[in-house]
Every structure is written in structure tokens, then in C-alpha cells.
Amino acid sequence: MRTNNKRLQVFALTFFLVAVVFFLIFIVHIQRSGENGNKGKGEESREQLILGFSQIGSESAWRTRNTQSIFEAAEQNGIQILFDDAQQKQENQLKAIRSFIVYQVDVIAFVPIVEYGWDNVLREAKDAGIPVIVVDRQIRADESLYAGFLGEDGLEEGRSAAQFLLDKYQEETKPVLIFEMSGTKNSSVVRERASGFREKITGFPKFQIIHSVDGDFLRSRGKEIGERLIQSSIDSDTFKNDGLYYNGRKIDVVYSHNDSMTLGLLDSLENYEIDPSGTTIISVDAEQKSIDALVEGKIDCVVECNPNLGPTLMELVKLVAEGKEIPRFTYNSGKVFTQNDDFSLYAPRGY
């Protein structure tokens, strides 16, 4: 009886020890599979980086080319893109960036539609250890929250537009009346294109900006603005078919912050059979259609804003993904096209 009890005790003890060993093996296995699960993203990202990219929309040919350039370069560099089109809404961009954080992408890039309101979401990305690159437009936020900026120098673009005027109207003694069509309200590029332009003409009182209107970078808005100007001059008894008027004053210069609005304005002039050569027109972007209009004598100056940011962006993405620092500002370079150029030297624009 006693021997049987002893056997039973030995059996129970052995069973207990075997159970403990199995339990420990099970725990280690769980931990390992947990580690592997976390590593999954890391391993994948080592093989193929994942870039979360929030674009603002497709308001212009420039924007469409900008998106294409980023996709093409990502493919060439073996980088996978998680893409979101914000449809011109900051709230959609904030949602997209948050979803990139949840997905644990390797790098986030975004084109900020407006300058303000990014600090919180950038802090969330930083806490998650995901570097962020700001593309095309700048932001007003704590600089430690993002890795760097890649895009245009809007101040320089504004200055170039003004320089064309300073040269063209060098000998002019009468006032030169300027009508400005600006792009999306509260975007950095609008502020910069406006202030670079003003900075240059300040000190030359003959240049007077008589009105500035928000055209949201859209061709439809440019057309609407043109039609409103033409309609109100037609309604006044002083109407002359020789150009554009604002409150009865002849507009000498239209400074348009992008080609889409400029082309819309030209549509309105064409509809009313008004000769555009009666007005000096300056535009920004240099898409093919506006260069064609310059060659046809409908536009006087086009300041290039290069949308082909993809290749440089991918280089920056690879650097930040490796934990390296990138320059705070990387600017694309742009040319200025004018009526004085040798048009035969123009290469196709590609957008």
C-alpha cells in the first residue's frame, strides 16, 4: 500500500515537473512569436520601405505631375507607397497621417494644404518613432517635430515675378496697376509668393496692387474672376474692349499665383473676345499649356515651380529611414520663361 502511494507521489511529481517544463516552453514560444510579430514590420521595412504619403488633391496639372513624380520615383527605388488624397481638406490629411502612424509606416511625407495646425499630429508621429518629411508647402510648427522640408522657395518665385515687372516697366513713369490672383488661403506658398513679390516692388511707388483675390489655384476660379471683371466693365458705360478693368481702372498687370488660374482667366478673355496682349500677365508653375500661351503671346512671363520632387524625396526618405539627418530645407530650382526668350530652345515640359 505504502509502495503504491510512493509510486503515485513520484508519478504526480514527475507529471507536475513535465507540466511546468511544457508551460515554460509555451511562454517562451508566445514571447518569441510576439517579438516576431513586431519584427514583421521591421523586417518588411528593411526589405521594402513603406512611405505614407498624403497629397492634397489634384487641383492642377502641376499637382497631378507632382503625384506622378512621387509614385514613379518610389517604384524606381523599390519603396512602397501608402497613398491618401485629402481632397483639399486638412482634416482628411490629419486622419491620413494618423492612419499611417497606426499602420507603422517607416516614413511619412505630406503636402500641407495650409501652414498651421500640424503640431499635435506631428508629435504623435514623433512619439511613434516615425520621421516626417514636409513636401512642397511649408508649415508653421515646432521644427523638432519633423525631419525636414522639400519643395519650392515661394519667396524667390514671388521675387522673380516682380523682377520681370521691374525690368519691363523700367522706363515707365505712369502708375502700373496690378491685379493679383492668389492661391489657396492660408497656404505657405500663397504667403510667400505674395510677400516675395511685394518685397521687390516696395520702393517703386509706381507699382500699385489695386486688388488681390483668392482663386484657390483653380482654373474654374480664374475663369470666374475674369468673367466677373469683364462683366462689371461691360455693365459700366466706360467699357472698352482693350483689356481688363477693375472698378473702372485699366489693369496693367495680372500677377497670378499659378497656371491653372491664369489659363482660366485666358478662357474668360477668349469667351468675350478680349485681346490678352492689352494686359501683362505673369504666372507661376510653367506647365505646358501656359508655356504654349506664352509662345502665342497671351502670357508675358512664367516663373517655373518644378513639381518633379519624387527622386529627391526618395533619397531623403531612405536617409531618414536609416535614422540619418537630412537638411532642414531642400529647395527645387526653377527657371523664368519670358517673352524675350528664344522659344526654339524650350524643351517639352512633361506636365
Ligand code: AHR
Ligand atoms: O503648392 C504648389 C502650388 O500648388 C502650385 O503652384 C499649384 O499649381 C498647385 O496647386
